[in-house]
Amino acid sequence: GPPLACPPDVEELGRSSWTLLHSITASYPISPTLTEQSQVRQFMGLFSKLYPCWVCAEDFQDFMAKNRVRAESREEFGQWMCEAHNDVNRKLGKKEFDCSKWEERWRTGWKDGRCD
Numbered sequence: 001g002p003p004l005a006c007p008p009d010v011e012e013l014g015r016s017s018w019t020l021l022h023s024i025t026a027s028y029p030i031s032p033t034l035t036e037q038s039q040v041r042q043f044m045g046l047f048s049k050l051y052p053c054w055v056c057a058e059d060f061q062d063f064m065a066k067n068r069v070r071a072e073s074r075e076e077f078g079q080w081m082c083e084a085h086n087d088v089n090r091k092l093g094k095k096e097f098d099c100s101k102w103e104e105r106w107r108t109g110w111k112d113g114r115c116d
């Protein structure tokens with residue numbers, strides 16, 4: 001049969017969740033309609049309530065209360081998500097990510113062709 005997998009721990013859950021979240025910003029329209037903007041705000045609000053790591057969810061809700069979701073464009077939403085992720089990076093003592101590179105990491109691939 002297939003190899004046995006274990007339930008995700010906080011790290012694996014985090015990596016796959018960030019992959020999903022940044023990928024959503026990457027596929028977000030350059031010029032979203034008001035409906036699309038409102039859907040993304042609803043999604044992030046519900047995501048922060050349902051995220052299945054309760055301490056993580058609580059801190060993320062605090063972050064969102066102080067930093068309202070910016071979803072007026074793909075660029076704004078991508079930057080906002082990068083800042084949200086950096087807030088967690090700082091908390092965990094991880095290196096901050098250069099947010100000018102979010103689109104290369106999550107949408108276009110690196111300019112030097114590393115993802116080809």
Ligand code: FAD
Nearest residue numbers: 010011014015017018055056060082083085086088097102
């Ligand atoms: P990750 O932080 O998972 O990052 C994955 C990849 O994303 C990196 O390799 C890098 O290429 C890229 N990346 C890194 N930073 C950025 C950025 N700012 N913008 C764009 N791309 C970036 N863990 C806890 O222990 N405590 C918590 O309170 C906690 N809160 C979390 C809250 C949320 C909403 C999420 C989604 C996760 C949370 N996590 C938390 C998990 C934590 O953020 C990491 O996912 C986990 O520690 C694994 O880290 P990692 O080093 O593999 O890389």
